[in-house]
Every structure is written in structure tokens, then in C-alpha cells.
Amino acid sequence: MTDSCHESDTSAQPSQPASPDGAVVALVGNPNTGKTTLFNKLTGLRAKTANFPGITVDLRSGRIKLRSNFVEMIDLPGLYSLEAMSPEEKVTVNALAGSRAQTPVPDVVVLVLDTTNLERNLVLASEVLDLRLPTIVALNQIDAARAADIRIDISKLSEELNCQVVPVSARTGEGLEALRGVVDDTLFGKLPILSQNHQSCTVGCTGCTFAARFDWAERVSDANIQVPPTQGRRTDAIDRILTKPIIGVAAFLSVMLVVFYLIFSLASVPMDMVDGVFGAVGAYAEQLVPEESVQPGLWFGAVFVLSMSLFAAGYAAAGISWSRKSSVAAIAIAITVSLLPVDDFRSLLVDGIIGGVGGVIIFLPQICILFFFISLLEDSGYMARAAFVMERLMQFVGLPGKAFVPMLSAHACAIPGIMAARVIENWRDRLVTILVLPLLTCSARLPVYTMIAALLFSDSPFNAAMVFVGAYVLGIAAALFSAWCLKKTILRGKPVPLVIELPAYRVPSLRNALATVIDRGTVFVRQAGTVILMISVILWALATYPKLPPANVANVISGQSTADEAVAQEALAYSFAGRAGRLVEPIFRPLGFDWKINVGVLTSFAAREVVVSTLAIVYGIGEDSAEDEATLVETLRRQTRPDGSAVFTKATGFSLLVFFVLAMQCLPTQAVTKRETGSWKWAVFQLVYMSAMAYVAALVTFQSCTALGF
Amino acid sequence: MSQITLSHAGPGTFRCIEVTGEGEPVVRLKRMGICSGRQISILQAGDPMILRVVGARIGLSRELAATVVVDCHNADTDPVSATAGVRGEGESRD
Numbered sequence A: 001m002t003d004s005c006h007e008s009d010t011s012a013q014p015s016q017p018a019s020p021d022g023a024v025v026a027l028v029g030n031p032n033t034g035k036t037t038l039f040n041k042l043t044g045l046r047a048k049t050a051n052f053p054g055i056t057v058d059l060r061s062g063r064i065k066l067r068s069n070f071v072e073m074i075d076l077p078g079l080y081s082l083e084a085m086s087p088e089e090k091v092t093v094n095a096l097a098g099s100r101a102q103t104p105v106p107d108v109v110v111l112v113l114d115t116t117n118l119e120r121n122l123v124l125a126s127e128v129l130d131l132r133l134p135t136i137v138a139l140n141q142i143d144a145a146r147a148a149d150i151r152i153d154i155s156k157l158s159e160e161l162n163c164q165v166v167p168v169s170a171r172t173g174e175g176l177e178a179l180r181g182v183v184d185d186t187l188f189g190k191l192p193i194l195s196q197n198h199q200s201c202t203v204g205c206t207g208c209t210f211a212a213r214f215d216w217a218e219r220v221s222d223a224n225i226q227v228p229p230t231q232g233r234r235t236d237a238i239d240r241i242l243t244k245p246i247i248g249v250a251a252f253l254s255v256m257l258v259v260f261y262l263i264f265s266l267a268s269v270p271m272d273m274v275d276g277v278f279g280a281v282g283a284y285a286e287q288l289v290p291e292e293s294v295q296p297g298l299w300f301g302a303v304f305v306l307s308m309s310l311f312a313a314g315y316a317a318a319g320i321s322w323s324r325k326s327s328v329a330a331i332a333i334a335i336t337v338s339l340l341p342v343d344d345f346r347s348l349l350v351d352g353i354i355g356g357v358g359g360v361i362i363f364l365p366q367i368c369i370l371f372f373f374i375s376l377l378e379d380s381g382y383m384a385r386a387a388f389v390m391e392r393l394m395q396f397v398g399l400p401g402k403a404f405v406p407m408l409s410a411h412a413c414a415i416p417g418i419m420a421a422r423v424i425e426n427w428r429d430r431l432v433t434i435l436v437l438p439l440l441t442c443s444a445r446l447p448v449y450t451m452i453a454a455l456l457f458s459d460s461p462f463n464a465a466m467v468f469v470g471a472y473v474l475g476i477a478a479a480l481f482s483a484w485c486l487k488k489t490i491l492r493g494k495p496v497p498l499v500i501e502l503p504a505y506r507v508p509s510l511r512n513a514l515a516t517v518i519d520r521g522t523v524f525v526r527q528a529g530t531v532i533l534m535i536s537v538i539l540w541a542l543a544t545y546p547k548l549p550p551a552n553v554a555n556v557i558s559g560q561s562t563a564d565e566a567v568a569q570e571a572l573a574y575s576f577a578g579r580a581g582r583l584v585e586p587i588f589r590p591l592g593f594d595w596k597i598n599v600g601v602l603t604s605f606a607a608r609e610v611v612v613s614t615l616a617i618v619y620g621i622g623e624d625s626a627e628d629e630a631t632l633v634e635t636l637r638r639q640t641r642p643d644g645s646a647v648f649t650k651a652t653g654f655s656l657l658v659f660f661v662l663a664m665q666c667l668p669t670q671a672v673t674k675r676e677t678g679s680w681k682w683a684v685f686q687l688v689y690m691s692a693m694a695y696v697a698a699l700v701t702f703q704s705c706t707a708l709g710f
Numbered sequence B: 001m002s003q004i005t006l007s008h009a010g011p012g013t014f015r016c017i018e019v020t021g022e023g024e025p026v027v028r029l030k031r032m033g034i035c036s037g038r039q040i041s042i043l044q045a046g047d048p049m050i051l052r053v054v055g056a057r058i059g060l061s062r063e064l065a066a067t068v069v070v071d072c073h074n075a076d077t078d079p080v081s082a083t084a085g086v087r088g089e090g091e092s093r094d
């Protein structure tokens, strides 16, 4: 390293020369220049990207292949200057200085510049070049620059910056081989490391410390790059409409309405298909299981092998290794299942496994479509405009406009939403946003809403759609109201005034959207195949055992005409799940829930979509699914209370809906809240205030609906 | 040389003279190019407003725009809003 003449930057010097293995290549650049896109292309990983400054919030590492060996590549949050202001920018500055645990000073810095916005990017470039680390400049988005007719003199720029300059496009893959080659050469000493000698601001700068860098950037950019005067006209033209105070808000609402309309209209066909497949599989499985045990040895062996292979698949999907504990658990459960009486086994297979998992998988199409559109929207550049037009509205509840961006993402899933809350500079505002984000309707609520909407208004698609609109609006209103309350009480303070870069609009990358869909779809299916499967089986056991003693069966039969159903009801009530549901009956009765719904509500605190599986199991047991391929909703609608009235009246339906809109029922979200706020205190607070609000709101809903005679 | 704050300027192009005030938000402004010597164009006035600085669009709240002092003698400047700005300087209304 050429460190002999620069004493000033001792902290930034690598402690040892670049070694072939364990070499680290860091991607550094302004926000939104395409670092993560480049990282994904080079490493084959799939970190989140979007056309919004500040998407990457933490260091991420992967391996890239150079000519002959692999080296480590790290993707870093974007920053405007090494004078870091936010925790994310500090991550990058610390990584460059080698002051992060486990991250040595990078051996090569790849400075990712946005060619369509070069002058601005050169400011950070001058700071990074001053660190005197071996640096390569990647002129990214060269495809977009070419399309905009921007001309650059690459060799002159390279001379001026005194380092290698490689034009690349992370989107099309152009120039990536050349980049790999230059990284390889720089790492393994085939290229001389040039000394830097450009403008910096160490002495004699008064006023703005950045002024000298900006002057330098302007000069370098003027000398080496020609930007046509029409640059940015299209974005300006779109912005003239989308950023206007009233038209902007109206445009935003229409965009969201169209997206949600598409989600429901496009998803109905694939959902019916999934429903049909699971119905058929259930019916087939029911026939397949023999009426009575054929040959005990053979039966035991077959079921044991089946159970063990299910465990193998589940463990592989959940990433659980076959340790002693996990193996013992798997074998013990497989043996238990193999020893079950045939009738019980059939019920486990049909009601527990197929019914439970199928009840959730059916929502895969909606979730994929939701993520697809949110990804397109994020990639278009619209999100920064949403923050911009919402700035004034958000000020009413005491939050900055930027809080709107995580709120939009949270409509897919609260977890990325909570991560995205890092765009909010002020800690207090960030905390308030995190606390209210889970109130927004995430994709896991879709199954619940769909079920309830169908229960309430299966005859009227318009009313069913209005149930959805109402639920979304309720979620948003509750989030804004809670934010306002928090900002008025325990987390007072003025929001930080807005400064945000509005990136140029881009045609969203379809490939990126599809990749997001595949990622999120896989996560959802994996969740259904592991956690939800496990909960379903446990629930089935809790809802089946202990069994109703034969004496009670006789009692029930003698007193009733619809004998089978009555026995099933009685058996469920006698089981563990039934007892738990009854135990909490006094608490939930004012909300209009019967004890079976209570079982669903109790299990849904692990993950809210489980309520659908639970109801499928609780109500499915004792139903003859082979006869009529009854959908869950039809089954639910048939249910009656002991006095003969229907369980799911309008009042109960609305109350259940309100409860699920507002309740905090997602353990992974709680874990992320804890991580992002640094303490369980806030996660617990979130759980308590949301659940209390859900209870009170559902109570008011049920009581007023009943009073009005629904 | 007459000076106005950005919050009082209408659409047009100005040269930034200084950013008054201190603290985090001000450093943020400077890093984005709203800093002495740079050209600032107002694309859309209002609260928040849209500027073009160093080749990029920046959304900026009026509260922060009030800390930015610009030179109002500029060929591009809309004279009506510029004079209105001079008069209005120091007042909270526009």
C-alpha cells in the first residue's frame, strides 16, 4: 500500500497487505446508485433493491468469483458524505475504516457511481478517493446514460480521478466481466495503485466545508461529461402532476385502489384452483386410508416411513439439522402417529394436515400478486413522491412524510416495513412509526379478511369488496390515530423537516419484481409447510384428545336427532382445545365469539393466518369432507349455537374482523421490533396496546351491531 | 446585492449565498448541494418545494428552505416573486 506519505489517515490503512484469501471488496456509493443491484448480480444473492434512496440499511456480504478464486464482497448502505449523519451511514463509514468487528478494512473499494447523475456522485467520490484505499470506479447505469444520450470521456475521467473507471450496467449485466477483471488485477497486484491528488478541503476552506468538493465535482463533470439539456424532462413532467398537493394525494389513492382491485380480481382464478386441488387431495386421502387396519406390521411401517419423510422435508425447509434432540422428537412423533387408530389417523391426515395447510396455501396467489405490485411501485421511483405529497398530511399526526414509505411497505408485511423505518432520521419518530406499523393490513391478514368477507356477504361481491376496503381503512386510521396519541403523550417532539432526493422515474424491472415474488412466495410456502403444519398437527391433537368417553357418546345420541354432528361437537368440547376455548369464554363472549372461535383467536397469537387453519380444523372435525367438497366458508356458515341460532351473524363477523385488523398477532414482527428498538419493552408495549385496542374496538362493534339488530 | 431566503423565492434559478443555522438538518442540506456557491433551481414552489441542485431533484420543507439565503439577481428569476420575496423577508407569510 502506498501509505508512506499520508500520515493523516492512519485509521483507514489496512492492517495487512491484501491476501488472496479472505480479501474483502466493498461497494460504496451514494444512495440509489445501484450498489445492491450490482451486488446481487455479482454474488447471485437477492438483497432488496428499489428506486428509493436508503433501501439498504445494513452491511451484507456474499462471495464473488474472480478469475480464479472467490473473494468476499460487502454491500453497504448508500451515503451522501463520509461525514455520516444516520446510523446506516455510520455502518458504511465504520466498514471503510475497519472499525466494525469482523469486518477488516476493505482491500478494494468499488465506488459505484450513477452515470446519469455523475456530478452529485463525484462529491462522495472525492471523499472516498481521499481515503487512499485501492479504489475502482464503476460507472453504473451506463445503459440509462446511453439512452439519455449522455456522453462521457472514460479515459479522461480515469486520468482525472487517477483510478480505473469501468462502465457497467447492473441491470443488463454489461461490463461486469471487465469489472471482475479489474478487481482481480487490483487485488492481486497486477495494476499499480495510483496515488491520488485531487481537490480536497483540508485547509483554508471557510463557510461550507463541502463547497470545495462541489466545485471540484462541477469542474470534473463539466470537463468529462456532456449531458443533453433535455435530461430529466420526462420526470419533471410526471412530477408536475404527481407532486401537486391535492392531485398528488388523489393520484396516490387511485394507484392504491387499482393495485388492490387487481390483487383480488387476478387472484380469484388461481385461488379456486388451489382450493380445488386441496379438496380433491383431501377426498382422495380419505378414501386411501383403509376402513380398518389391514395388517398391523405393514401399516406401522408405511405410516412410520411417511411421517419420517415428512419430517425430513420439514426440517430441510426450516433449516433444522438432525441433532440428537430433533431426531428423537421426529422419531417419537412418527411412532406415535403410526400407532394411532385408523380413524384417528384419517382425521389427522385430512382435517389436520391437508385441511390446515391447504387453508393457508390458498392465499399464495394473493400474496404473490401483492408483492409483485408493491415491488413495481417501489422500483418506479414513486415512493419518494408518496413521502413528498404525504409530508403535510403526516405532519397532522406529528410524523414526517418519510414515515409514509414504511407504512406503504407494511401493507405487504410489517417486517420489511419496520426495517424501512430506518429512513426516518429522528429516533422518536422512527419508534412511533415502528410501534404503529403492525396495524396496517399485511398480507397475512388477507386470508382472515377473505374468510370473513365471504362469510358475511358471499352473495354480494360488492359488499365483500367493501369489507376489504373498510378493513384497510380501519387499519390506516388506527395507525395514524395511535401515532397521534403517542406523539401527544409519551413520545413528544417535532418531526424533522423534510429533505429527500426524488430519483428519476424508471421503468420498473419486471425481472426484479418476479424475483421478489418468488422469494416471498417461497417464504410463505415454507412457513405453511413448517410452522403452520406443526401448529395444525398440534392443534388437531388438542382438538381430538382426550376423547369423549363412550358413555357420554351414548348420552348425546339418545337426546339428539342429528347424532353425528352432535357427537363431534361434544367431543371437541371435551378436548383440550375445547376446554381452553371455554375457559376464556367469559372474556370473549361480549365480543360475540363462541368457544370455537376462541380456539382460533388463541392460536392466532402465534401467527394470524393460523386462525383460518384452526377454524378449518375445529369445525372440520366430524364433517364428512369426502361427501361434499365443502369449502371452509360453507362449513362455517352452517354452524349453530346451542340455541339453534347461527354462530356467524353479521355482528360476530364484523367484530371478528375488527379484532383481527387491530390485534398484534405475529411473533416474528415482535422479534424485529425488539431488534430495531433495542429492547423487549417496546415489543411488549406494542402487543399490549394493540391487543387492548382490538378488544375494545371489537366489543364496541359487536355491541352496537347487536343493538342495531344485525 | 439583494438577498432573499429560498422560502420566499418563486420558480427560477438562484445562486446560494449561505445556509444559516446549525445542526443536523443544515448539514444534511449542505451534503446534498444546498451550500454556498451552488446553483439552485426551484422547480415547484410550495411546502414542501422541489428544487434542482447539482443535477438532482430534492424535496425540501419550507421550514428548512427558510435557512437558505440566495442571491435574487438572476436572469432566470421571475421578477415579481423575487421582489415579493425581498419585501417578505423576515416575515412568516409568503
Ligand SMILES: Nc1nc2c(ncn2[C@@H]2O[C@H](COP(=O)(O)OP(=O)(O)OP(=O)(O)O)[C@@H](O)[C@H]2O)c(=O)[nH]1
Pocket: A029, A030, A031, A032, A033, A034, A035, A036, A037, A038, A048, A049, A050, A051, A052, A053, A054, A055, A056, A057, A076, A077, A078, A079, A140, A141, A142, A143, A144, A168, A169, A170, A171, A172, A379, A380, A506, A509, A512
Ligand atoms: N437502468 C438501470 N437501472 C439500474 C441499474 N442498477 C440499478 N438500477 C436501478 O436503480 C435502483 C436502485 O438500485 P439499488 O441497487 O437498490 O441501489 P443502492 O445503491 O443499493 O441503493 P441504497 O441501498 O438505497 O443505497 C433500482 O430501481 C434498480 O433497478 C442499471 O445498471 N441500469
Ligand SMILES: [Mg+2]
Pocket: A035, A036, A037, A048, A049, A055, A056, A076, A077, A078
Ligand atoms: Mg442498496
